[in-house]
Amino acid sequence: MPMPGVTRSRAAAVVALMLVAVALGACQAVDSFYPPAAVTRQGVATRDLYDIVFALAAIVFVVVEALIVYTVVRYRRRPTDIELPPQIHGNNLVEVVWTVIPTIIVGILFVLSWQVLNTVDARSAEPQQAYVRATAARFQWTFQYLDKDGKVLFESLAPELTVPAGENVHLTLQSKDVTHSFYVPQFLFKRDVIPGRENWFDFTIDPQDAGQTFRGQCAQLCGTYHASMIFSVKAVTPAEYDAFIAKGTADAQSTPAPSSATSPGASAGGPPASGVSGGPPIVVTAQNIVFTTQSIEAPANAPFTIQFENQDAGIPHNVVIHGGTSITDPPLFDGEIFSGADSRLYPIPALPAGTYLFSCKVHPNMTGTLTVK
Amino acid sequence: MATTALRPAVPVIRTGLYEWLTTTDHKKIGMMYVVNSFIFFFLGGLLALGVRSELAMPGIQFFKEAEYNQLFTMHASLMLFLFVIPMLAGFGNYVVPLQIGAPDMAFPRINALSFWMLPLGGVLMLSGFLTGSGAAANGWTSYSPLAQAKYSGIGTDLWVLAVLLIGTSSILGAINFLVTIFKMRAPGMTMFRLPIVTWTVLVTSVLVLLATPVLASALIMLFIDRNYGGHFFDPAVGGNAVLWQNIFWFYSHPAVYIMILPAMGIISEVLPVFSRKPLFGYKAFVFATAAIGALGFSVWAHHMFTTGAVYLPFFSLMTFLIAVPTGVKMFNWIATMWRGQLTFSTPMIFALGFLAEFLIGGINGAFSASVPVDFALHDTYWIVAHIHYVLFGGSVFGVFAGIYYWFPKMTGRMLNETLGKVHFVLMFVGTNLTFFPMHQLGLAGMPRRIADYSSTAGWTDLNLVATIGAFTIAFSMLPFLWNVFVSLRSGEIAGDDPWEANTLEWATTSPPPPYNFDHLPDIRSERPVFDLRHGLTGGHRLAPPPAPPTTPPSPTPSEPAPNVLVEA
Numbered sequence: 035m036p037m038p039g040v041t042r043s044r045a046a047a048v049v050a051l052m053l054v055a056v057a058l059g060a061c062q063a064v065d066s067f068y069p070p071a072a073v074t075r076q077g078v079a080t081r082d083l084y085d086i087v088f089a090l091a092a093i094v095f096v097v098v099e100a101l102i103v104y105t106v107v108r109y110r111r112r113p114t115d116i117e118l119p120p121q122i123h124g125n126n127l128v129e130v131v132w133t134v135i136p137t138i139i140v141g142i143l144f145v146l147s148w149q150v151l152n153t154v155d156a157r158s159a160e161p162q163q164a165y166v167r168a169t170a171a172r173f174q175w176t177f178q179y180l181d182k183d184g185k186v187l188f189e190s191l192a193p194e195l196t197v198p199a200g201e202n203v204h205l206t207l208q209s210k211d212v213t214h215s216f217y218v219p220q221f222l223f224k225r226d227v228i229p230g231r232e233n234w235f236d237f238t239i240d241p242q243d244a245g246q247t248f249r250g251q252c253a254q255l256c257g258t259y260h261a262s263m264i265f266s267v268k269a270v271t272p273a274e275y276d277a278f279i280a281k282g283t284a285d286a287q288s289t290p291a292p293s294s295a296t297s298p299g300a301s302a303g304g305p306p307a308s309g310v311s312g313g314p315p316i317v318v319t320a321q322n323i324v325f326t327t328q329s330i331e332a333p334a335n336a337p338f339t340i341q342f343e344n345q346d347a348g349i350p351h352n353v354v355i356h357g358g359t360s361i362t363d364p365p366l367f368d369g370e371i372f373s374g375a376d377s378r379l380y381p382i383p384a385l386p387a388g389t390y391l392f393s394c395k396v397h398p399n400m401t402g403t404l405t406v407k
Numbered sequence: 408m409a410t411t412a413l414r415p416a417v418p419v420i421r422t423g424l425y426e427w428l429t430t431t432d433h434k435k436i437g438m439m440y441v442v443n444s445f446i447f448f449f450l451g452g453l454l455a456l457g458v459r460s461e462l463a464m465p466g467i468q469f470f471k472e473a474e475y476n477q478l479f480t481m482h483a484s485l486m487l488f489l490f491v492i493p494m495l496a497g498f499g500n501y502v503v504p505l506q507i508g509a510p511d512m513a514f515p516r517i518n519a520l521s522f523w524m525l526p527l528g529g530v531l532m533l534s535g536f537l538t539g540s541g542a543a544a545n546g547w548t549s550y551s552p553l554a555q556a557k558y559s560g561i562g563t564d565l566w567v568l569a570v571l572l573i574g575t576s577s578i579l580g581a582i583n584f585l586v587t588i589f590k591m592r593a594p595g596m597t598m599f600r601l602p603i604v605t606w607t608v609l610v611t612s613v614l615v616l617l618a619t620p621v622l623a624s625a626l627i628m629l630f631i632d633r634n635y636g637g638h639f640f641d642p643a644v645g646g647n648a649v650l651w652q653n654i655f656w657f658y659s660h661p662a663v664y665i666m667i668l669p670a671m672g673i674i675s676e677v678l679p680v681f682s683r684k685p686l687f688g689y690k691a692f693v694f695a696t697a698a699i700g701a702l703g704f705s706v707w708a709h710h711m712f713t714t715g716a717v718y719l720p721f722f723s724l725m726t727f728l729i730a731v732p733t734g735v736k737m738f739n740w741i742a743t744m745w746r747g748q749l750t751f752s753t754p755m756i757f758a759l760g761f762l763a764e765f766l767i768g769g770i771n772g773a774f775s776a777s778v779p780v781d782f783a784l785h786d787t788y789w790i791v792a793h794i795h796y797v798l799f800g801g802s803v804f805g806v807f808a809g810i811y812y813w814f815p816k817m818t819g820r821m822l823n824e825t826l827g828k829v830h831f832v833l834m835f836v837g838t839n840l841t842f843f844p845m846h847q848l849g850l851a852g853m854p855r856r857i858a859d860y861s862s863t864a865g866w867t868d869l870n871l872v873a874t875i876g877a878f879t880i881a882f883s884m885l886p887f888l889w890n891v892f893v894s895l896r897s898g899e900i901a902g903d904d905p906w907e908a909n910t911l912e913w914a915t916t917s918p919p920p921p922y923n924f925d926h927l928p929d930i931r932s933e934r935p936v937f938d939l940r941h942g943l944t945g946g947h948r949l950a951p952p953p954a955p956p957t958t959p960p961s962p963t964p965s966e967p968a969p970n971v972l973v974e975a
Binding site for chain 1: 472854941
């Protein structure tokens with residue numbers, strides 16, 4: 035049926051719009067076939083290599099699948115096919131050709147990979163500016179900041195690695211128990227953390243990425259709560275990093291034990307008679323790397339006490355109360371980190387009415403809600 | 408053996424269940440292998456549905472972390488040790504003696520023994536679920552020190568013993584296959600006339616014989632570590648954690664070829680039959696299979712690039728190189744279909760599914776051969792996508808091609824074509840829905856073997872798609888099971904050779920009698936039954952015109968046909 039011209043052009047416009055929409059969607063889909071944008075100098079080299087491998091792979095995929103589909107459609111048996119097709123047993127020339135061509139392709143890929151490997155997996159030639167040791171244990175990461183000679187300046191129990199952007203970082207990896215793996219997707223890199231062996235790698239974050247935080251996670255199955263072993267890498271400017279190191283070193287020297295929130299008179303059992311809080315302590319329990327107490331309530335504008343029961347033997351936890359409902363909100367209270375099974379009393383200052391998020395500093399995926407009213 | 412073969416007929420004195428429990432007939436044992444493997448396939452599939460259900464959404468919904476780790480560990484262990492390897496060994500058991508014109512395997516009672524170890528091993532492994540600390544939960548790779556006694560319970564001991572038992576079964580089976588193939592070929596069945604399935608079983612058996620004892624020794628060392636104060640793999644007491652990885656992968660990488668080569672053999676049997684052409688480049692194919700087997704022993708450390716404890720360029724080069732014989736096979740298969748006359752019965756459709764899926768599994772493996780790219784992708788869902796495109800898209804599609812192809816021979820009845828095609832479409836769609844998004848999840852940074860992920864990680868949608876795909880695969884098994892159930896009772900009678908096939912198993916009745924053949928046709932090429940139907944067609948170069956197609960060859964050829972020598 036002939037279509038009127040107007041309708042046809044309108045239909046063409048609709049089709050064109052649809053094509054644009056499909057193309058936009060396709061762009062997004064294509065992006066998902068690439069790793070995230072690399073933030074380290076080494077990661078950029080890996081990404082460039084990935085792009086080459088992916089392009090070659092895509093070509094091979096399309097050519098071979100097309101060949102399969104073409105063959106299947108073209109050479110289907112037709113009713114007229116009564117005689118046998120030619121019984122071809124082989125052809126030395128084409129067999130040599132299709133052996134040699136893949137050999138050349140993988141040869142090229144091997145050489146390219148080897149070159150990039152020498153960039154990615156090498157002691158950086160630049161002078162070292164930051165030395166950090168990551169220690170993995172079931173199921174948390176801790177970071178020790180070292181001086182040039184490997185002496186520990188201070189340790190951070192929170193799984194946040196602070197590094198200077200634009201400068202070379204030498205990271206050594208140690209395990210206290212089983213094999214873990216230090217993996218930051220945006221580095222396009224991971225390295226196993228193996229007990230009885232000190233692994234290391236060097237990386238340099240792009241100076242433009244100062245101020246950003248990157249998600250990291252253990253990539254090697256390490257036991258029941260493997261999924262809880264998350265950490266983050268915070269890139270700061272070199273000046274901020276120097277200040278961070280100076281402050282951390284000074285804090286470590288002035289206070290022998292982490293004491294941001296010791297509990298006065300807390301070691302004794304039973305209800306505290308300290309008079310600081312109005313009522314009995316509010317119990318928060320952590321077990322199996324979750325707060326089994328998911329939500330607590332407290333009176334507004336009055337100090338109160340949290341009795342924190344850490345029931346995970348050998349695993350450190352604490353309670354951090356944030357100034358809002360997001361884990362990125364600054365802490366109003368940061369309790370002592372201690373290993374279970376044990377308990378502590380945390381004196382909490384008076385808070386205005388509202389909803390607050392509380393979390394564990396060591397395991398950022400452990401959260402609960404504090405309602406003050 | 409000799410006296411047995413001379414007996415005119417075996418009187419039927421055993422019936423029913425007793426016969427199945429005591430049989431030493433390779434065909435019955437082969438079918439028991441297949442049925443037993445399917446039972447573990449469905450159990451392993453249920454565990455996979457548990458894994459996918461838990462991952463469909465962020466948060467812990469159905470299984471706690473400890474249970475989740477048991478699910479994926481037992482899923483992989485059942486699928487690899489109790490489904491793929493024994494299933495392919497089962498095909499080998501059924502088909503190899505028939506294809507080489509032998510009355511049975513060389514050691515029929517050892518054959519029965521190696522079968523019966525499998526259900527025993529499976530029950531032993533699964534019994535971990537009944538213990539207080541649950542089944543093994545260290546992943547199927549069971550890395551030490553995680554697999555040491557201080558981190559894992561008695562389920563791991565049961566796992567170690569079960570894998571030892573299954574490994575012993577494999578070793579016995581491999582010896583049996585090798586002796587059978589080397590010593591029991593019918594007159595005229597030279598090595599270069601062996602059907603490709605038999606060739607792949609031969610190479611696989613060599614791999615099993617060389618690799619599995621290494622695994623057995625590693626398992627025994629781990630058992631000593633766990634129970635008798637050994638210090639092999641625990642650095643806390645002076646052992647070496649990387650040593651376990653080296654020994655384990657020295658077995659387990661060749662094991663991947665143990666799990667795929669016979670499936671490639673099945674494809675190489677099905678494609679020529681349904682293209683009405685010989686396999687293109689038979690000898691190249693045999694050499695490629697042998698090359699994969701040999702190179703397979705020099706690539707194990709590509710599973711360990713991120714340990715920082717292996718010499719990277721060497722293993723990278725070898726891993727790239729092993730892609731070449733695999734690529735050669737892909738071209739051989741396509742060239743086999745080229746200028747053929749393709750018909751699309753269910754075995755052929757599954758074989759085509761194999762080509763399409765295995766291609767992806769080969770290509771995404773090349774990414775990991777490139778060490779820096781592997782640093783990014785290792786231990787993420789990309790690797791999960793890779794192994795499933797190889798082992799599900801490859802091996803499982805090959806297994807189903809084999810089931811649909813040999814079911815008429817095994818039972819005497821055809822499977823229903825319509826149900827078979829419904830099965831294929833659902834399974835093909837489900838496979839790609841499940842495993843393709845895992846590439847993207849891996850690139851987006853999702854590690855393997857995590858029970859949970861944050862809703863802010865951006866992995867939710869793709870995980871949901873993968874879960875829907877997994878249930879689609881599960882659903883595709885219903886038409887298959889219904890098909891088997893119905894066809895066993897009322898399927899079309901198959902006859903000796905329903906597919907107009909090439910190899911000797913089609914020269915006897917369906918199902919074959921005990922001891923297989925009353926009379927063997929002449930074996931003058933790798934396609935004796937084809938020759939029987941059409942006359943010889945020669946080798947690389949076209950031979951002189953063969954005998955008229957409808958006349959069967961003379962029963963007593965006094966001299967070899969002149970065109971035999973042309974075969975090259």
